[in-house]
Amino acid sequence: VFSRDVSCIPYYEECQKTADWLLSRTKHKPKFAIICGSGLGMLAETLQDQEVFKYSDIPNFPQSTVQGHVGQLVFGELKRKACVYMQGRFHMYEGHSLYKVTFPVRVFKQLGVETLIVTNAAGSLADSYKVGDIMVIKDHVNFPGLAGYNALSGPNDERFGPRFPSMSDTYDKDLRGLALDLSIKLGYSHFVQEGVYCMVGGPNFETIAEARLLHKLGIDAVGMSTAPEVVVAKHCGLKVFGLSLITNQVLKEYGSNEAVNHEKVLEISKKRAGILQDFVTELVAQINSNNTN
């Protein structure tokens, strides 16, 4: 379930076939790919001149099974920059292999994408964060990856990247700086944070003991995605930028009547998607004007 079958699927060719299929059907040549987190599909609404491809029509593409993940690629222009939005990501807990979870990222690379922007819904462990805050991801802890469930497990194809890639500078420093400057210009600085995201396997939310453990480890926000996509993006040379929307506080004390559920996560995502949308749009515009990419 977790990694690519070692019998050497012609993986590069499979990704290329999917990329060629898309390129022959869209006039856009995206330099940016944006992955929409849970309930954040509407981030794609600001795209001009849209072309939409349902996952079910795209060769080799997995299917979304989670509520709040529509299941389509949307190509278009954001401030005159060609982009592709993934409305609906794939999670390990859905039973997808990590090869399938990260397949779109490699397709993006073969489409000519240079920068990957990941978004997600996450629970906060940091005491200072509030529901509705946006966290610029500084770094991540890939718990499944540390335990051997890594998207790069299996035979390595050097055409994508090296066997042992460095991950010490994964979330692009210039883009993070740009985003934090932008948050001041947009008047967002009181709800924009910078911190460490941790991926857990899910699909259950954390126990109190698990939450306390993650908190002790210095993790600011926890979710069930992102790390595999980011590891694969870094492996194949994409610039990476990430935003977590804080949809809930993770309970660290026993005896509370509050409990998180996916509906509450989607409710906050829906409320804050507009702000996130403006943030991403302005960031892409700035990357243009500052020649950061």
Ligand SMILES: O=P(O)(O)O[C@@H]1C[C@H](O)[C@@H](CO)O1
């Ligand atoms: O796709 P993301 O990481 O935004 O989704 C989060 C994690 C789970 O899939 C879900 C829990 O509500 O939201």
